[in-house]
Each structure stands twice: as C-alpha cells, then as structure tokens.
Amino acid sequence: MNANIGIFEANYYLPPTKKALSQVFEDEEKPTEAFAANVDFEKDIGIEALHVAKNETAADLCINAAKLTMAKSGIDPKEIDLIIDFTSIPEDYVAPTWSAAGQVQKAIGATRAFATAVNTGGCASYQTTLKVACSLMSANDRYNTALLVAGDKTPEFNHNYFPITVVSDGGSAVILKKNMTKRRILGVEVATVGRLHDMWFIPGIHNRKPEDIGGKYPRWLHVCGDVQRFNKELIPINLFMFRKVMLGVLKQVGKKMEEVSFFVYPTFSAWDLKAFREAFRVPPEKFSTENMHHGHLQETDMVVGYVDALNAGRIKDGDLVMLATNGAGFSWGASLVQH
Numbered sequence: 001m002n003a004n005i006g007i008f009e010a011n012y013y014l015p016p017t018k019k020a021l022s023q024v025f026e027d028e029e030k031p032t033e034a035f036a037a038n039v040d041f042e043k044d045i046g047i048e049a050l051h052v053a054k055n056e057t058a059a060d061l062c063i064n065a066a067k068l069t070m071a072k073s074g075i076d077p078k079e080i081d082l083i084i085d086f087t088s089i090p091e092d093y094v095a096p097t098w099s100a101a102g103q104v105q106k107a108i109g110a111t112r113a114f115a116t117a118v119n120t121g122g123c124a125s126y127q128t129t130l131k132v133a134c135s136l137m138s139a140n141d142r143y144n145t146a147l148l149v150a151g152d153k154t155p156e157f158n159h160n161y162f163p164i165t166v167v168s169d170g171g172s173a174v175i176l177k178k179n180m181t182k183r184r185i186l187g188v189e190v191a192t193v194g195r196l197h198d199m200w201f202i203p204g205i206h207n208r209k210p211e212d213i214g215g216k217y218p219r220w221l222h223v224c225g226d227v228q229r230f231n232k233e234l235i236p237i238n239l240f241m242f243r244k245v246m247l248g249v250l251k252q253v254g255k256k257m258e259e260v261s262f263f264v265y266p267t268f269s270a271w272d273l274k275a276f277r278e279a280f281r282v283p284p285e286k287f288s289t290e291n292m293h294h295g296h297l298q299e300t301d302m303v304v305g306y307v308d309a310l311n312a313g314r315i316k317d318g319d320l321v322m323l324a325t326n327g328a329g330f331s332w333g334a335s336l337v338q339h
Contacts, residue, residue, distance in 0.1 A: 003134075003178045004178060004181070005177070006181075008175040009069055009175045010307050011172070012170060013068055015052060015061070018051055024166055047165070058152060061152065063104055067108060079112075080147050081145050083116070084133055084146065085100045087152055088119065088150070104147070120331075123325055124326055126302040127325065128333060131335075133146045137178060146177075147175055147176075148174040150171060151171035152167070157222075165267075167296050168296060186249075186252070189244075191331065195233075197330065199226050201328065249336050262287075266305075266326075322334060
C-alpha cells in the first residue's frame with residue numbers, strides 16, 4: 001500500500017434503546033424454511049439484544065459517529081479532504097443518488113472535502129471502501145486525510161435476517177491519514193460472486209409487488225432472502241471465498257496466516273464465528289467476542305470489533321490485525337493493519 005496510509009482514529013455510535021432478541025422474534029415473521037447448517041437459529045445465535053434507532057435517521061447515526069470520531073481525533077474538520085459513506089442500506093432518500101456523505105460534510109463543517117459513497121459491498125462495504133479510499137489517496141496528492149462513515153437504520157420488522165443473523169442499528173467512522181508509522185493499512189483484498197447478487201436484497205420501487213404492501217408487516221422497504229439458494233449456492237463456497245481473500249491480502253504484503261495476531265470478524269452469530277475459527281484453526285484468544293452483545297451491525301461490525309479490541313487492550317503495538325467479512329451482493333473482503 002503506497003503512502004503509508006493508516007487508521008488515525010476510529011469510533012462508533014449506538015442508539016441507547018435496546019430490543020431483546022425474544023421480542024424481535026415475537027414481533028417479526030418467523031422463518032419456515034430449513035437451514036442447512038446443523039444449528040438452532042434462535043438458540044445458537046449468541047445475541048441477546050440489539051440497538052434500535054427510534055427518531056434518529058440513518059444519517060443521524062452517521063453524523064453522531066463522525067462527530068465522536070472527529071472529537072476523539074482532534075483534527076480540524078477543514079483538514080478532511082475526502083468523505084466516503086460505506087453504509088449498507090442508504091435509506092433516508094431514494095434519489096438523487098443519495099448517501100449520507102453530504103450530510104456528514106455539512107454537519108461537521110468539512111468544507112474542503114469531496115463527498116461520495118461506496119455502497120455495493122453489503123456488510124463487506126468497509127473493505128471495498130478501504131480499497132477505494134487508499135487508491136484515491138495514493139494516486140492524488142490532494143487527498144491526505146479521509147473520513148469513512150456509515151450509518152444503518154434497519155427497516156421496521158426487518159431485524160431478523162434468517163438464516164444469517166439479527167441486525168442492529170448504529171453508525172461508525174474511521175479517519176485515514178497518509179504517512180502513518182503505526183496502524184498502517186498494508187493491503188486490502190476483495191472478491192465478488194455476481195451470480196449471487198439477488199440472493200439477499202431489498203426490492204427497488206419498481207420491483208415491489210402490490211401484495212407486499214400493507215397488512216400486519218408494512219413492506220415498503222423489506223428484506224428478501226432465498227434460503228434454498230443460500231443453502232445450495234452460498235454455504236458451499238463461503239469458507240473458500242474467505243480463504244481466497246485472506247490468503248490474497250497476505251500474499252500482497254508477504255505475510256503468513258500464523259503471523260496474524262488478532263482477527264476482527266463480524267458478529268453474525270456465535271455459531272458462525274465458531275465455524276470460521278475452527279475452519280482456519282485460529283485460537284480463541286485471537287478473537288474478540290465481547291461485541292456480540294451489540295448485535296450484528298452490518299458493515300459497522302468491522303469498526304466496532306476493531307475499536308472494542310483496542311479499548312480492551314487486545315491489540316498491541318506491533319500486532320498484525322486481520323479484518324475479514326462477507327456481505328450480501330455478494331462479496332468478501334480482508335484487510336491487514338500493522339500496529
């Protein structure tokens with residue numbers, strides 16, 4: 001990675017209201033299709049409650065996270081050259097080509113910044129955005145400081161993402177700077193499988209069926225998943241794709257898996273984390289599971305897991321940190337940070 005780009009600061013914001021998982025399953029439609037893995041979705045998920053934004057919008061979650069991170073960093077907002085929104089579900093406006101980047105720019109007073117968005121990686125959009133941001137910063141002398149932001153507010157009655165997880169509301173922000181000697185981003189590897197683009201999605205306006213609107217569960221904005229395709233097409237390749245991106249980024253920078261000191265992995269579920277850890281023979285001390293109580297925060301999982309591990313002293317000077325995730329769309333991503 002050129003220009004020694006690193007993570008100068010990172011933080012997140014979670015709305016204070018929480019909702020118990022038992023209440024989520026009571027309020028939302030229950031899955032009826034069988035899941036291929038030998039697990040009990042409700043009992044083995046490992047998440048007891050999630051955060052719910054009430055009157056706060058998705059952009060509010062972005063802005064709150066950005067303000068917390070800016071305050072923590074001590075950086076003048078006018079130093080920010082680039083703002084990229086990596087939210088999974090940008091929902092405040094349908095058009096014109098909306099993202100929260102402009103709203104964040106206005107809210108923090110980053111008057112010099114170029115604001116844009118990368119929203120194509122689902123829960124892996126953080127990795128895609130890191131790759132884009134580092135490429136832009138390496139190629140352009142004007143971009144020395146970048147602010148990456150995300151904020152997800154789950155559509156009502158859509159917290160249950162069977163058979164994957166239950167999702168939580170929250171926002172995150174990361175500040176990247178050039179010429180860093182620590183927390184350097186050594187490399188990022190991403191991969192996609194285009195044929196799975198519509199296995200998990202929210203229908204656009206013109207793809208919504210009349211029968212999906214109204215009734216007990218308002219469906220103007222709802223998540224659609226194909227569990228049969230999930231079982232048949234995704235599960236068999238998931239760990240292979242994780243291996244591909246992780247080994248790919250290690251090869252980029254001449255490192256080996258055993259040199260990785262700590263892994264940041266999404267909080268889909270306790271059983272999913274266990275499957276990943278066992279598949280790659282990673283000892284439990286190299287993972288943090290404390291943030292499972294936040295619920296799954298989509299792309300923000302990468303930031304929450306990283307920040308929580310730093311605050312808990314799980315990541316130390318000299319450590320090589322691997323951040324790995326996948327996301328609907330369908331994509332996988334892995335990045336390496338040298339502390």
